[in-house]
Amino acid sequence: MKLKEIFIKGFKSFADPTRLEISDKVTVVVGPNGSGKSNVVDAIRWVLGEQSMKEIRAQEREDVVFWGNEKRPPAQTAYVELVFEDAGNRITIARELSRDGNSRYILNGDVVRLKDIREVLMQRGFGKNPYSIIGQGQIDKIVSASPESLRMMIEEIA
Amino acid sequence: MKLKEIFIKGFKSFADPTRLEISDKVTVVVGPNGSGKSNVVDAIRWVLGEQSMKEIRAQEREDVVFWGNEKRPPAQTAYVELVFEDAGNRITIARELSRDGNSRYILNGDVVRLKDIREVLMQRGFGKNPYSIIGQGQIDKIVSASPESLRMMIEEIA
Amino acid sequence: AREQFMKTFNKINEAFKRYVETLFYGGTGSMRIIEDGDVLESGIEIVISKAGKRVQKLQLLSGGEKALVGIALIMSMLEANSGVFYVLDEVDAPLDDYNSEKFRRLLEQENSQFIVITHNKLIMEAGDIVHGVTMVDGVSKVVQVKMEEVLT
Amino acid sequence: AREQFMKTFNKINEAFKRYVETLFYGGTGSMRIIEDGDVLESGIEIVISKAGKRVQKLQLLSGGEKALVGIALIMSMLEANSGVFYVLDEVDAPLDDYNSEKFRRLLEQENSQFIVITHNKLIMEAGDIVHGVTMVDGVSKVVQVKMEEVLT
Ligand SMILES: Nc1ncnc2c1ncn2[C@@H]1O[C@H](COP(=O)(O)OP(=O)(O)OP(=O)(O)O)[C@@H](O)[C@H]1O
Ligand SMILES: Nc1ncnc2c1ncn2[C@@H]1O[C@H](COP(=O)(O)OP(=O)(O)OP(=O)(O)O)[C@@H](O)[C@H]1O
Ligand SMILES: [Mg+2]
Numbered sequence A, B: 001m002k003l004k005e006i007f008i009k010g011f012k013s014f015a016d017p018t019r020l021e022i023s024d025k026v027t028v029v030v031g032p033n034g035s036g037k038s039n040v041v042d043a044i045r046w047v048l049g050e051q052s053m054k055e056i057r058a059q060e061r062e063d064v065v066f067w068g069n070e071k072r073p074p075a076q077t078a079y080v081e082l083v084f085e086d087a088g089n090r091i092t093i094a095r096e097l098s099r100d101g102n103s104r105y106i107l108n109g110d111v112v113r114l115k116d117i118r119e120v121l122m123q124r125g126f127g128k129n130p131y132s133i134i135g136q137g138q139i140d141k142i143v144s145a146s147p148e149s150l151r152m153m154i155e156e157i158a
Numbered sequence C, D: 001a002r003e004q005f006m007k008t009f010n011k012i013n014e015a016f017k018r019y020v021e022t023l024f025y026g027g028t029g030s031m032r033i034i035e036d037g038d039v040l041e042s043g044i045e046i047v048i049s050k051a052g053k054r055v056q057k058l059q060l061l062s063g064g065e066k067a068l069v070g071i072a073l074i075m076s077m078l079e080a081n082s083g084v085f086y087v088l089d090e091v092d093a094p095l096d097d098y099n100s101e102k103f104r105r106l107l108e109q110e111n112s113q114f115i116v117i118t119h120n121k122l123i124m125e126a127g128d129i130v131h132g133v134t135m136v137d138g139v140s141k142v143v144q145v146k147m148e149e150v151l152t
């Protein structure tokens, strides 16, 4: 299963619909400080079902919806979609949150539960805890992880 | 009061006597990963009386003495000296620790207590907690410091 | 479950040893199961030693050395589970030029998908696709750039 | 003690505002005393807002932006206490080229002593004295270098 595309709209600083094509090998994201690069990482964690606000650098659920400024009104919903391709089939996974607190997961256009998305991902090698996403400043924390958490990482993969 | 020179011998990876001349303005320290740059920062904190092992990345007191390898025997003592100049006078502050646990502070050649060193430094604007030393990876921790610790930093200076 | 765990552990450990040797000039590394009865209950410890030195407490490694061990760990997990994509947000920040170069070569050799955020021009060269992010009036914009444009 | 504290606080706050404006294009920053009776018992809060935006929770700033705020804070303390020397260990690691350049200019303008550890060639240029550290057989060696040698 290969990730083909990330689509973001209304999530954090991505007020406008934004599409990022993903290479089969190495995709590089560059840009000035504060431009929104790590927000893309938060978007990926969020659509994969991240429940902890701390992991996506937010304090409340609504912090992920574009909060607006003098020139732009706040967004009403945050929407992130990942497009995968697996042996020719296209699989889209999405998550949406509106300001009134309505939150839902979407698999190939159908509203589903997080459990269903997790199942699709598990079958293709994606564990519940995406150890394959390393946030800014976290690379040396892995090395200081406790022996138990290292075992759990390996157990996930087994 | 200007710092003129740092002298290190037997402290961490500095087995040989090493002298670093310090500029009145900007002194830059460069070098490959793991070569010993942050060990210089630990040496400065240590000689200024740092009591916490964690702040100087050590677990036991003896971790600061050069531990040796196949080609070099372990050192017996760790010694760090700072040379200052204040209106023409030279002031040297030093700290020494031997493997048998003997530790002492030295001011201009005389063995003194840490309290005496702190007094000399306080008179010249150097607080007890050297907020002016920022360790590797700590710059964004300052920003997340609690409101109380920010007040205490300012109180120190007042 | 136990055989499965041991099989995966051994595979990751073999890979970890190889990556540490590639990334640490003359260093060696391995993972050890801290024995206390049932393997599924015990912890795992990382053991590293730099060229010719005795075994090193991980806390005493430098900032850059810890990042290299972290990269070796991630890459070795990849061997056992190549289906996932990897997102690395400025993991190269503590690396010097020599080790950045090594990291770049690793990215180019592996077959898995990587999404890499970096300010380091050496690492940017590893990208097949490069996205430039900017912020205009508080809104992030993304433009796909050609490598030649970035490096000037 | 209270007057002394307030005098120092106001001096640092004035400096902090100036540094944030220099470092953050169009941003503003200040320090606020969280009033709860005695000034010597209360806490101090940092308030930052980026160009045209509402006040920002500090946690929501990016890695590079937090480093800039940290640098502004250190520099503003310098105003009130210029006697000390400053040691900065890779504080520029999260900065992009544009902000690294700003940080370099700050170092060159200030009158205090700085000891700066960095891998960034832009920052190295700010040094009057440059020490190159290497490790040979597990022992650190220091050589004073000329700037021209480092930059090649
Ligand atoms: N809900 C939101 N609405 C609008 N803007 C937001 C929202 N949440 C965060 N931001 C903005 O996003 C910016 C941070 O972006 P991000 O952390 O992705 O930067 P970055 O490109 O990773 O920078 P660096 O290189 O410094 O790490 C903050 O300055 C903040 O103003
Ligand atoms: N007591 C000791 N005796 C000998 N070597 C030591 C001792 N304590 C630490 N070291 C060595 O010092 C090295 C770390 O040095 P340091 O953290 O200063 O590197 P650095 O130059 O800051 O690197 P980086 O650029 O990665 O931050 C470790 O690899 C460790 O082997
Ligand atoms: Mg970032």
Ligand SMILES: [Mg+2]
Pocket: B037, B038, B136, C062, C063, C064
């Ligand atoms: Mg270091």
